[in-house]
Amino acid sequence: MKEQYPVMEGAEPFYFEGDKTGVLVIHGFTGTTQSVRSLGESFNQAGFTVFGPRLRGHGTHYEDMERSTYIDWCETVDEGYHFLKETCDDIYIAGLSMGGTLTLHLAEQYPQTKGIILINAAIDIPEMSPEAVPAVRFLDAIGSDIKKENVEELAYEKTPVKSLGEIQQLVKETRQKLPQIQVPARIFVSEVDHVVPPENSSWIYDRLASEDKRLIPMEDSYHVATLDNNKEKIAIESIAFINGLTSSATV
Incomplete structure (x- = not known):
């Protein structure tokens, strides 16, 4: 898809060069790389090479997102995975929310992935079903669900x-893949x-x-x-x- 709006300041992809261990960091639905940049910086400070792609249709204008599909988002992270593979021996994937869903998608597609990190990953969200919302073109924002005061997510x-x-189509397809995923996993979940x-x-x-x-x-x-107290x-x-x-x- 061709986007019609410029990228918002702070929503750009990020890349931090490090060693031969690569970490792909994926943001969430309606969000931007701003929400996971701090985590990416921490990974790089630990020595890893880090790439945070901007999902297509995200970080510009919600009308661009309306034209994008879950296939576009899958292609974005697939390209990011192969970008890191060009210079890194081992690949880890970390994802927030829908970024966690996309992390699972990649882990099934690339079983050689060394490990995955899921942060409030989405796999079943019936309240986001189009049938469960008003018959309108746009809804109010879902971003910035953050407990810490004076912190805001850059989102639509x-x-x-x-x-x-x-x-919904992405989570449906990903649910079916879970029994095939064997890579090591750390699953972070907020109690609220x-x-x-x-x-x-x-x-x-x-x-x-x-x-x-x-x-x-x-x-x-x-x-x-990733922007909150934990x-x-x-x-x-x-x-x-x-x-x-x-x-x-290496042992």
């Missing part, structure tokens, strides 16, 4: 109803989330075929946990996860 001020159909029900993370945990998987509760953050916890636990797998592979 409106949500295209058509896009709700796209994310006003966008994606926390039960999504338990559902994912129960159905992943991964032998190495862990559910990590976050007691002091809402949906956009963002340091996410970074510390995720870096330890990656370093642990990397060191075990």
